[in-house]
Amino acid sequence: MRLIIISGANGALGIAYLNYFKNKTDIKCAAIVRSEFRANIPNISVINADLLNAKKIKAEIENIDLSGISDVIFIHPVGKFKFEKTGKPEIDENNDGIDDEIYESNVETFLNVVNPLIVKLGKEAKNNNFISLAICAFGSISDRYNIRFWHSYTKAKNKLKNFIWYITQKDSYRGLIRGVFVNVSTTDTGNENKLRPFADKKYWLSCKEIVEQSAPLLLETSVQWKEIDIYKPVPDFNPDYYTNIGKILKKWNKEMGKK
Numbered sequence: 001m002r003l004i005i006i007s008g009a010n011g012a013l014g015i016a017y018l019n020y021f022k023n024k025t026d027i028k029c030a031a032i033v034r035s036e037f038r039a040n041i042p043n044i045s046v047i048n049a050d051l052l053n054a055k056k057i058k059a060e061i062e063n064i065d066l067s068g069i070s071d072v073i074f075i076h077p078v079g080k081f082k083f084e085k086t087g088k089p090e091i092d093e094n095n096d097g098i099d100d101e102i103y104e105s106n107v108e109t110f111l112n113v114v115n116p117l118i119v120k121l122g123k124e125a126k127n128n129n130f131i132s133l134a135i136c137a138f139g140s141i142s143d144r145y146n147i148r149f150w151h152s153y154t155k156a157k158n159k160l161k162n163f164i165w166y167i168t169q170k171d172s173y174r175g176l177i178r179g180v181f182v183n184v185s186t187t188d189t190g191n192e193n194k195l196r197p198f199a200d201k202k203y204w205l206s207c208k209e210i211v212e213q214s215a216p217l218l219l220e221t222s223v224q225w226k227e228i229d230i231y232k233p234v235p236d237f238n239p240d241y242y243t244n245i246g247k248i249l250k251k252w253n254k255e256m257g258k259k
Helices: 012-021 054-062 100-126 141-145 148-169 190-195 207-219 239-243 245-256
Strands: 002-007 027-033 045-048 071-076 132-140 177-184 225-230
Touching: 002 012, 002 100, 012 027, 012 207, 054 100, 071 100, 071 207, 100 132, 100 148, 132 141, 132 148, 132 207, 141 148, 141 177, 141 239, 148 177, 148 225, 148 245, 177 207, 207 225, 239 245
Parallel strands: 002 027, 002 071, 027 045, 071 132, 132 177, 177 225
Antiparallel strands: none
């Protein structure tokens, strides 16, 4: 039996994953939500906790019943985005170059779940109950271009990716922890629509497309580490767009409805 744990499960991508896994045999699903679970999906275990409340999350993870579970898959489709028009973080009290809210939302929420999960599975291993763990997180395809208007987001996502890669390579975890990092193009979600209400969504990804292309990798235990790109090809798209700061600013201001 496998256990799928999805954080931010009230979001569009989290719900899409739950819908994908809900009818599969030998799979249980758990949804981590800050408020009431809003999706009409039966037979889902619900964990009510704020992902930034490390103490609460730790207690909830410790209470998860792993009887009969051979594989845990944690999917983290969570993370705030800010368009940083000045190229600098809005809030950066520790001067690390990453907006504090972006770091908390993308990285701390992730670590608050993963760290106690690893500890819990380590305790199981000491009792000769070896349960494997798959970890999945998300970034943007644009992150590789280090665009000044979302430096904080890119740096936070790179921290996530590096953490997952590192832990999958540790000899002590080899064979027990695997990771998938998914870089996506613009995705049709509620938050993206609020941020860019005037954008042309013709080539935006659907959450279903992301799930269908990434979920099989999470179920494949032979994949120790994999980074994939998921996007809809845009005719005549030129990657040089990502290096043209003026063009990016003009496009985003138009899509956000700003001058």
